[in-house]
Amino acid sequence: xxxxxxxxxxxxxxxxxxxxxxxxxxxxxxxxxxxxxxxxxxxxxxxxxxxxxxxxxxxxxxxxxxxxxxxxxxxxxxxxxxxxxxxxxxxxxxxxxxxxxxxxxxxxxxxxxxxxxxxxxxxxxxxxxxxxxxxxxxxxxxxxxxxxxxxxxxxxxxxxxxxxxxxxxxxxxxxxxxxxx
Numbered sequence: 040x041x042x043x044x045x046x047x048x049x050x051x052x053x054x055x056x057x058x059x060x061x062x063x064x065x066x067x068x069x070x071x072x073x074x075x076x077x078x079x080x081x082x083x084x085x086x087x088x089x090x091x092x093x094x095x096x097x098x099x100x101x102x103x104x105x106x107x108x109x110x111x112x113x114x115x116x117x118x119x120x121x122x123x124x125x126x127x128x129x130x131x132x133x134x135x136x137x138x139x140x141x142x143x144x145x146x147x148x149x150x151x152x153x154x155x156x157x158x159x160x161x162x163x164x165x166x167x168x169x170x171x172x173x174x175x176x177x178x179x180x181x182x183x184x185x186x187x188x189x190x191x192x193x194x195x196x197x198x199x200x201x202x203x204x205x206x207x208x209x210x211x212x213x214x215x216x217x218x219x220x
Contacts, residue, residue: 040070044159044175046166048096050088054174059098059166061177062158064111069182071105071122076173085169094150096166098159100173101126101149107185114182121192122185126170129183153181 040061045054064070082099084090107120116122126149127142135143150167151157158179159166171180 040177042176044098044172046096046161047086047099050086050091050095053086054099057161059175060160061175062160062179064109064114064158064179065152065154066112067114067182068111068152068158068179069107069114069116069122069185070109070177070179071124071185072108073173073176073178074104074106076100076103082169082174093169094167096161096164097150097169098166098172098175099169100175100178101170103171103173103178104188105173105178105185108177110182116182116185116187121188121190123188124171124173124178124180125184125186128181152179 041058042061043056044059046057046059047054061070077100079101081101085093085097085099101124103124105122105124107116107118107122109118110116127144129136129139129141130144133144135141149170152168157165157167159168159172159175171184172178
């Protein structure tokens with residue numbers, strides 16, 4: 040699937056809209072259509088070059104509210120399910136997850152899928168993930184990053200509520216149109 044997404048290529052320039060390919064979900068993965076994405080201090084810090092060792096190019100965005108668009112084999116989620124995304128899901132197996140600190144998992148990378156590859160590309164070049172890369176109108180994530188929520192909750196209000204509950208400083212919200220633009 041071809042979409043326009045803001046791609047960060049340099050820590051000295053803001054992300055620019057580029058045509059990228061969003062790959063199909065593989066086993067245990069889901070593709071979701073973004074409805075709203077939060078703009079938080081983590082993404083702004085990356086964009087401003089405060090973490091210059093991160094791999095580029097990259098699509099930022101680490102939280103969002105979405106609708107499942109497609110699923111890979113073995114998924115319990117279904118197309119049409121409303122979900123919110125977690126950038127650091129628990130594997131429920133390792134020591135850090137047992138201590139309720141999934142962001143410190145040693146076996147996970149926020150820049151790649153669980154198999155060590157990216158589901159985004161620009162031409163022949165892979166484009167890295169930043170957690171769930173919610174600034175893209177369509178994202179592919181491991182199923183355990185997508186948390187099913189009731190369809191009665193307005194998706195455009197999910198980020199504001201979750202950020203407030205987490206005590207994070209929300210810098211803005213990106214709302215996507217029905218056609219993913």
